[in-house]
Amino acid sequence: MVEVGMVELRKIDADNYLKILGMELPSRQQSFVASNAVSLAQAWVFYDTAHPFAIYHDDEPVGFVMFDFGKGPREVEIWRFMIAPEHQGKGYGTAALRAAVAWLKEQNRFDRVRINYVEGNDAAKALYRKVGFSETGEMEGEEVVMTMSLADLPYVPEGACVIDRENWERKSYWEQFTRQARCYASITGEVDVTRLTEQAKRTGYSFYVAFLYCVTAVVNRHREFRYAYDARTDRVLLWNEVWPSHLVFHDQEESFTAIWSRWNPDFKTFYQSCREDIERGKEARGHHVPDMPLNTFGVSALPWLSYTSLDINLTADEVYLAPIISWGRWRSDGSRTVLPLSMEIHHAVADGFHIARFFREVEQLAGELKLG
Numbered sequence: 001m002v003e004v005g006m007v008e009l010r011k012i013d014a015d016n017y018l019k020i021l022g023m024e025l026p027s028r029q030q031s032f033v034a035s036n037a038v039s040l041a042q043a044w045v046f047y048d049t050a051h052p053f054a055i056y057h058d059d060e061p062v063g064f065v066m067f068d069f070g071k072g073p074r075e076v077e078i079w080r081f082m083i084a085p086e087h088q089g090k091g092y093g094t095a096a097l098r099a100a101v102a103w104l105k106e107q108n109r110f111d112r113v114r115i116n117y118v119e120g121n122d123a124a125k126a127l128y129r130k131v132g133f134s135e136t137g138e139m140e141g142e143e144v145v146m147t148m149s150l151a152d153l154p155y156v157p158e159g160a161c162v163i164d165r166e167n168w169e170r171k172s173y174w175e176q177f178t179r180q181a182r183c184y185a186s187i188t189g190e191v192d193v194t195r196l197t198e199q200a201k202r203t204g205y206s207f208y209v210a211f212l213y214c215v216t217a218v219v220n221r222h223r224e225f226r227y228a229y230d231a232r233t234d235r236v237l238l239w240n241e242v243w244p245s246h247l248v249f250h251d252q253e254e255s256f257t258a259i260w261s262r263w264n265p266d267f268k269t270f271y272q273s274c275r276e277d278i279e280r281g282k283e284a285r286g287h288h289v290p291d292m293p294l295n296t297f298g299v300s301a302l303p304w305l306s307y308t309s310l311d312i313n314l315t316a317d318e319v320y321l322a323p324i325i326s327w328g329r330w331r332s333d334g335s336r337t338v339l340p341l342s343m344e345i346h347h348a349v350a351d352g353f354h355i356a357r358f359f360r361e362v363e364q365l366a367g368e369l370k371l372g
Contacts, residue, residue, distance in 0.1 A: 062087040074111040091167035116143035163236040177348040182316035186344040191363040203372040227321040245296035248281035258288035298324040
């Protein structure tokens with residue numbers, strides 16, 4: 001899956017191919033591009049070089065794109081590209097074409113991408129130029145050839161894509177909270193962990209690792225928690241998934257070392273690898289281990305204190321988009337066990353609604369997770 005701003009590219013499969021087949025352009029546009037039925041038939045015939053994708057906004061298909069990997073060494077073609085008529089004029093075309101280029105860049109096997117348009121299709125010509133394509137002076141039949149150098153595009157870390165800020169649904173919030181009212185949002189609330197603590201005591205599983213699993217699972221469900229900012233290139237990135245950077249405490253030195261654990265939705269796999277990460281972290285010293293990946297979010301636990309408020313107090317002059325999540329010591333009143341949970345996140349990417357939903361979903365997952 002590749003995602004840029006408001007759209008994402010998904011493989012054509014049994015769940016979406018009929019919707020793609022049902023997309024038809026108005027008569028005035030039908031001479032500009034082959035139907036999706038023809039394109040999918042060609043994808044079947046040329047299965048070794050054709051790569052079709054559905055273009056989605058949220059969970060709704062809004063268009064279609066197909067790549068041809070058979071154009072020659074280090075060159076690839078965007079063979080077909082269309083946005084359904086009811087979704088045209090919404091910015092999906094620009095976002096989808098940028099997503100297509102980003103996906104091709106990620107493959108790390110092409111130096112140049114080409115795309116053609118039929119003479120007279122001024123809308124396509126303008127769109128392709130906007131995204132960065134240029135005419136070569138070549139013609140392929142009745143079509144004008146345009147190309148773009150992938151080698152000249154800025155580096156995008158593996159597993160991330162670049163947000164098209166002009167068409168981003170958070171554009172106005174970004175401008176407000178990074179320029180005019182620069183701020184982070186920080187909320188602390190209590191979550192019920194009665195069932196999870198009881199299971200941990202009964203089974204011997206680590207409550208810390210089990211709760212870390214719940215937190216990481218919910219963070220990865222929602223895109224607002226997977227953003228990052230590259231200050232060197234002034235780009236907002238979106239990770240496909242993020243991993244927790246959490247802390248190992250050294251009792252004798254009264255200090256900590258930040259480690260990281262790879263996310264896996266399978267609880268037992270995550271649990272085992274996280275326990276191994278913690279054991280290795282006990283031997284490390286210094287603020288963090290040297291191999292810290294880019295796609296992390298901060299996590300810390302304060303098992304010595306049940307608090308009511310926590311503020312990391314990040315400076316508003318810096319744009320740090322990943323959430324910072326903390327929790328404290330649990331307490332029980334005899335009927336239920338609760339612990340304080342905190343999140344601090346840049347207001348440009350998340351609001352109180354998103355933080356509150358995070359709390360609710362963590363509490364729900366903590367009540368449903370089965371240990372052992």
